[in-house]
Amino acid sequence: MNLNPFALPLVQGHAMTTASPDDSVAAPSIQAAAPQVYAAASTNEIKIHAKDVNVFYGDKQALFDVNIDIPGKSVTAFIGPSGCGKSTFLRCINRMNDTIPTAKVTGVIDIDGSDVNAKSVDPVILRSRVGMVFQKPNPFPKTIFENVAYGPRIHGLATGKAELEAIVESSLKKAGLWNEVADRLHQPGTGLSGGQQQRLVIARAIAVGPEVILMDEPCSALDPIATARIEELIDELRNQFCIVIVTHSMAQAARVSQKTAFFHLGKLVESGSTEDMFTNPRDTRTQDYITGRFG
Amino acid sequence: MTDAAQPAVGSVRAPLTAQQVAMEARLKKRHRAETWFKAQGLAAIIVAMVFLVVLVGRIVGQGYSTFETHTLSVPVYLNPERIDTSDLEGVNYDYIVAEAMMKKLGVVDDDLGLVSGKVMDLTSRDLGFQLLNMLKADKSLIGKTITVTGPFKADADLYFKGEIKRSTPQEDRKLDDQQLNWLDQLKNDGSVKSGFNFAFFTHSDSTEPEQAGVLGAVVGSAMMLLITALIAVPMGVMAAVYLEEFAPKNRWTDVIEVNINNLAAVPSIVYGLLGLALFINWLHVPRSSPLVGGLVLALMALPTVIIATRSALKAVPPSIREAALGVGASKTQTVFHHVLPLAMPGVMTGAILSLAHALGETAPLLMIGMVSFVPGVPEGFTGAATVLPVQVFIWENASERAFHERTAAAIIVLLVFMIVMNAAAVILRRRFERRW
Numbered sequence: 001m002n003l004n005p006f007a008l009p010l011v012q013g014h015a016m017t018t019a020s021p022d023d024s025v026a027a028p029s030i031q032a033a034a035p036q037v038y039a040a041a042s043t044n045e046i047k048i049h050a051k052d053v054n055v056f057y058g059d060k061q062a063l064f065d066v067n068i069d070i071p072g073k074s075v076t077a078f079i080g081p082s083g084c085g086k087s088t089f090l091r092c093i094n095r096m097n098d099t100i101p102t103a104k105v106t107g108v109i110d111i112d113g114s115d116v117n118a119k120s121v122d123p124v125i126l127r128s129r130v131g132m133v134f135q136k137p138n139p140f141p142k143t144i145f146e147n148v149a150y151g152p153r154i155h156g157l158a159t160g161k162a163e164l165e166a167i168v169e170s171s172l173k174k175a176g177l178w179n180e181v182a183d184r185l186h187q188p189g190t191g192l193s194g195g196q197q198q199r200l201v202i203a204r205a206i207a208v209g210p211e212v213i214l215m216d217e218p219c220s221a222l223d224p225i226a227t228a229r230i231e232e233l234i235d236e237l238r239n240q241f242c243i244v245i246v247t248h249s250m251a252q253a254a255r256v257s258q259k260t261a262f263f264h265l266g267k268l269v270e271s272g273s274t275e276d277m278f279t280n281p282r283d284t285r286t287q288d289y290i291t292g293r294f295g
Numbered sequence: 296m297t298d299a300a301q302p303a304v305g306s307v308r309a310p311l312t313a314q315q316v317a318m319e320a321r322l323k324k325r326h327r328a329e330t331w332f333k334a335q336g337l338a339a340i341i342v343a344m345v346f347l348v349v350l351v352g353r354i355v356g357q358g359y360s361t362f363e364t365h366t367l368s369v370p371v372y373l374n375p376e377r378i379d380t381s382d383l384e385g386v387n388y389d390y391i392v393a394e395a396m397m398k399k400l401g402v403v404d405d406d407l408g409l410v411s412g413k414v415m416d417l418t419s420r421d422l423g424f425q426l427l428n429m430l431k432a433d434k435s436l437i438g439k440t441i442t443v444t445g446p447f448k449a450d451a452d453l454y455f456k457g458e459i460k461r462s463t464p465q466e467d468r469k470l471d472d473q474q475l476n477w478l479d480q481l482k483n484d485g486s487v488k489s490g491f492n493f494a495f496f497t498h499s500d501s502t503e504p505e506q507a508g509v510l511g512a513v514v515g516s517a518m519m520l521l522i523t524a525l526i527a528v529p530m531g532v533m534a535a536v537y538l539e540e541f542a543p544k545n546r547w548t549d550v551i552e553v554n555i556n557n558l559a560a561v562p563s564i565v566y567g568l569l570g571l572a573l574f575i576n577w578l579h580v581p582r583s584s585p586l587v588g589g590l591v592l593a594l595m596a597l598p599t600v601i602i603a604t605r606s607a608l609k610a611v612p613p614s615i616r617e618a619a620l621g622v623g624a625s626k627t628q629t630v631f632h633h634v635l636p637l638a639m640p641g642v643m644t645g646a647i648l649s650l651a652h653a654l655g656e657t658a659p660l661l662m663i664g665m666v667s668f669v670p671g672v673p674e675g676f677t678g679a680a681t682v683l684p685v686q687v688f689i690w691e692n693a694s695e696r697a698f699h700e701r702t703a704a705a706i707i708v709l710l711v712f713m714i715v716m717n718a719a720a721v722i723l724r725r726r727f728e729r730r731w
Contacts (some may be wrong), residue, residue, distance in 0.1 A: 076527070094621070096617065096620065096621070099616070099620060101543060101544055110367075124623050124624070124625045125621060126625070127621060127622070127623040128622070128623030131621065132621035133621075133623065134614060134617055134618070134619065134621070138614035138615060138617065138618040140618060140633060141615075141637065148622075150619075150622060150632070151622035151623060151624075154622075154623070154624055154632075155595055155623060170722070184697075185346075197676055201618070204618075205621065205622065206624055207622075208622055208623055294339075
């Protein structure tokens, strides 16, 4: 347990999510219980701390000395033009870059004080703590139920059918999808609309009991109504999770986030509270980007 | 607005500018090229279809007559003088049958036995075997007259089917005029019946064409293919999964990949030589057995299975891998829970196509001694066996005309076997695709 700093919170986090099959009880309990695990957690507590992060794809350097603090229980938005490295940085947080053979990450990213790149950290455990939602909705070609149940099942989070069903129900409720799919849980998840699929994917991420949810342009493949629904959902979820969202839309960043970071050409140009960034950017590049002069 | 810019008033159509003329010419040329291309495609399809029809038509035309056969019913007097009850195996049943035939035809044997010899040329030895078996079961039949029904010799059968014609000069056919007269006589008195040739499916190879069937070859092919499938499919799929999903991309894996692609193009007879050296000379696997045949064909099918599986795995969208990794599935879980099941239809198709290819393979089997006369169903995986394509090869080389008819029939059986396999591939693919 000591060897792996990511093991303990996961198990505890789950015990409380799954304690009650009834979501109306379970949902508040996670909020109530969260401070027990992370005693000092509050909205402005720093959850993720990145220091001198450099990322190389082969010979090409994609990120240069990124330093940023990401607060827990709030939404942090990464903005910037295409190819600026914002997605690359996002993927460093749950080590998705491990899957790219040529990628090399240096520097330190710690979550609650433990380095995600440490040798003792198993990326599988890390990813169950740091969930991810991708640009294109990517439900498994299985039933809605199976999509959500897959994570808890492989992590052994439920000890029975009833418990698993409870996790699926509470996750779908948190993702605001329950009312739409309750009567067709055993139909293919790929049969849902794009927006519903994206919420299903969010439910799938929630089901594993993560503390951080990374979202890589979650609305770029959706229509405005579905986008609004997801943004609403993000706002609801920020009470329970540390959310990091990469977005192309500055308006979206302004709407959903409390903190914003602006990336340009692989460098973190500026970060700060969303309000400050949009009303009073310190860097001229930020100003130019926000006012639409490039990007 | 000047006159120059205005089209001439009154003219129905403004004269075309040089640019428009050129454009119209290009348009016409493009349409012509398109029509020509479509015509070429259509012609290619028509030519291909014609070849297919000719091929299938010729095989079926040559082979269908095998499925019909003529049987003779003849009352046989089991003469106690000719049957030594202490040595039933040693009795000349063929002569007893010939006697019965001569009686039926109203002829008597001469001193040299020429007449009985000619009569014996008409009926299959199967009749004699029937008598032996009957007597073995019940010796009280001796002295009685019983009716036996059995096939004609292949040449007589061919005469009834019209393959041997009376118009052919006597010297050029196997049966002389007298024999043909006898056959006509038998047909007229109603002792000849035509029917479906079940023997072709219940007998194995034989030196007598009317007794030869494909059972041994079909069973041999099935056993060999089972070995091939059990080795090539799991090994090929695992190798492909490892190479595609787990192996680091470096010079070694590049070398391996190039070699696998090259192996898929190696002539199959080379695999036969390899099998001869490796499995028979070194590992002492019994030659001519379904086991060694299956091993050789597995080697041959392996690269194809690997290539098909790898391309099926490549076709699985990366978003599925990311999704699985994103919820904390390990690499192995991602591959076996998500990627491989999604690639399964492609894997199945590739595997079954390469097995169908292996089924029709002849050359490597010749190298490992499978080209031998095996008059029975293989006795287990290490017993001597023959397989369908090799059976076709053996019969095609036989001198008797009736074997050529059977060659075509065996090809039909082989093709049906392949169609069944391909149908199985389609059904399996549908099943996997529907699995949610």
